[in-house]
Amino acid sequence: MSTPAHPHASSGRDFSKIRSVLATDCGSTTTKAILIELVGSEYRLTSRGEAPTTVEAPVEDVTQGVLNAVREIQELRGRKFLSDDGKKLITPQTGDGDGAVGADIYISTSSAGGGLQMMVAGVIAKMTAESAARAALGAGAIVMDTVSTDDKRLPHQRIERIRQLRPDMILLAGGTDGGTLSHVVELAELLAAANPRPRLGIGFDLPVIYAGNNKARPEIQRILGGKVALQIVDNLRPVLERENLQPARDAIHELFMEHVMAQAPGYKKLMEMADAPIMPTPGAMGLIIQEVARRDKLAVVGVDIGGATTDVFSEFDGVFNRTVSANLGMSYSVSNVLAEAGLPNILRWVPFAIDEAELRDRIGNKMIRPTTIPQTLEELKIEQAIAREALRLAFLQHKLFAVKLSGVQKERTIADAFSQGGQESIIDLGKLGLIVGSGGVLSHAPRRSQSAMMMIDSFLPEGVTELAVDSIFMMPHLGVLSTVNPKAATEVFLKDCLVRIGTCVAPVGPPAPGKPYMKYELTLPGGKRESGELAYGQLKQIALEFEAGAADAVLTPLHKQVDFGRGKGHAWQGKLRGGTAGIIFDARGRRPFEIPTSEKDRVRALTEWNAALDLYPPDEVSGKAGK
């Protein structure tokens, strides 16, 4: 990975020659530990363990969960990583081979205790406020609210909101350098009037980062100075045409460590234990997604669907974006998926008839008992139907957020005069090269083809798009590792983390029931040839392992409106790589993508699609709902 290695500021140690790494992610419910070791000349994942996170009473010390997770590794690996009293990690490693004790370094990410919760403020919603939100999200925060002078709220309503939310920190932006002062100063006055208190640490001042018009700094200092813990950094939008988000992001990470983490139970100890600064989990995951995109020169979308939130990351043409859908998730937030998507949208992915009231009760019960696991096939199908909607909504939010900069002067064409709608999204599904999925429902689906179909159905990729998943949820660990040893992070990422599922080939084209839609001709590695036709609405899977190498493919439209990315009616020629689910041809059309609305037709279509990919085992008797 390209991120430069640097010795940890406090230890001054050289991390380029480490033999072993213990890494943890302290999540809101589970602390996940991994062990990476130098095996021969390359770094590999050798063990993993997990334990409940211990931020809550009665333990109230996050390091206990870390020690418990490492103890599981100690037992599985048969090597000592904890001191005799079990209260300390042994670093650095002593001895080698069978006589090795401890690990060379310990690093960690964290989203425990609700992660990093921020509020951002900027002068104009679609300009500086949006840039401020992008800076905060990119640093791994949840943005609780965005305040701007044009947010249609009255000033006293904004003040009330700031007071109610109690964020971990506030990012204040506004104005270009040297521009008008009054608007951003007015925002500072509102902030001062609200006198906001931090979420943690009742007696502490709230950290506020100012990243706006540099001319306003003295005024901002005067207004906010004694009231909050103010830090001033470079303007995140020095001119309208350019964002400069990194100084604000760095300040967020620094304050996250100094103020937020220092208030959370046990984090002072955790910070002392770690050999590199602790990063917010999504911030670390974002680093990895950016590295993949830059290394493979691909447009990449990454998604991490958790119990409470779903994070979407993207990098298109060198522009990185992250969004967090704070209330879209598979356990704590599962009822919110139902609320936001609506029951009909979830039902459209359920391949059998089900009583609606019973389905609502089941979803409600999953929310209040979030750790349960689908035992029956029917429960699994329902869970994966909900996941499709959570992913779809999270991606929709991402597309609306990941837009080109507003306020930039550009030449207008006559077409612009007729175009309605908002800003132009930079998410171009035709350019998208790779989708990477992470989180329990994607990483732990019993069959990888299920993960593939969940991502295809929710993101509706167009043309040729590769698919992959995080094998055991270790991308955040590798993100923070990439800051101290890029080589180790890259090697483990490629060998042990990224599971290649395959490639989705989905031409754009209108509905054409019963009509021939596309034709494929493949020359597989080794020379074997495969060819066939798909009618509109069909799916087809061709087995091909990633390691076997790419197939030469010729894709031909059989309908004049069908487009593989080379124009309507034009053939596509190139290489297709496989994976655990091989190559998936999707002739269900795009723009629009349609699922039959009647229950009978819907069940028939979904059953056919599931059968085409051998998505589920045959229905079993005990899989039927019953009490």
Added chain:
Amino acid sequence: MAQAYTPGLKVTGKTTIRKTRRLPLVGTVTVRVGDRVTADQVVARTELPGKVFPVSLANQLGVLPEEVPDIMRKKAGEHVTKDEVLAEKKAFFGFIKTDFKSPITGVVESISKITGQVILREPPIPVEVKAYIDGIVVEEIPHEGVVVEAEGALVQGIFGLAGEVHAPIMKLARTPDEVIDEEKITDALKGKVVIGGALLTRGALKRCAEVGVTAFVTGGFRYNDVKEVLGYDVGVAITGHEKLGTTLVVTEGFGKIAMAHATFDLLCAHEGKIASLSGATQIRAGVIRPEVIIPLAKDAKVVETADAVDLGLDVGAPVRGIRAPYFGRIGKVTAMPHELMKMPSETKVRVLEVEFEDTHERVLCPRANVETIERR
């Protein structure tokens, strides 16, 4: 994972209950360690800074922002009453005067010559925290609140709505599997904590609010009815601020599901006693469970429930299914195989074998899909 099962909710005849009663901001603690307090006694109070009213005086009076301090009749920090002249602009050598009257009674907080904005603040709003349960103050959190301790019975629910209340308990359901519909809600239940059975219908909850039932404890409630009653979906289980009129505590889950016998018996055994309840629920970081607390005298007769939560999950432990296809079924663990097993969903998990108490059928299910319950 060392603890791959769901610990049960507490249902106990007598335990030591400690409730932390904290202010949202620093303030004054009004009781001392050792004081005996009652549920509705104030234990700490503070003042929230008053509501803020920004006024763009420069715009209102048509002056430049830097001129605003000069036309102010009141200085920062001074008191102002509603309709009192706050600022006055003079033109034509003082012959024409235009003034701006204060929209509120309060103080002038700040005057800005950069924005021309004046910030007014209303008087502070008093905030009080009550003891919530009858008990003794055992700890003071300086400037923030206290910890109140009491001996008593405790029932934790799984989901609730609306906030803290206290009232005498009254039994309504004859058996834990009874369905309570609106016809069963009568005026006699006004001001009571009512004990129901397997289901409280939507109509019955509405009737409870009309009649003035203080709180209702039920085994099950339809998830769809939550939306119907509140007018919106509870997407994330963070509740407690709803304005329902009746606090709701659901002990088992969504749907029609009989209240556990021990819970039902325990609550009914204390009929007539005062219970403190809260519907506040938070099922994520910082877990908060809805609860029923019945403070008891030190020499009170204890209703036997035996401790459940400490038993852990082992052969012989009584458990309840918390996911389909065995949701709500009660049984006993008969085996705990070590190896991972493939479920019909093809998910590989650690399992246990359960024998159901009603049919004596033995089945395998994921350890994560049961919770330990109280022994009876």
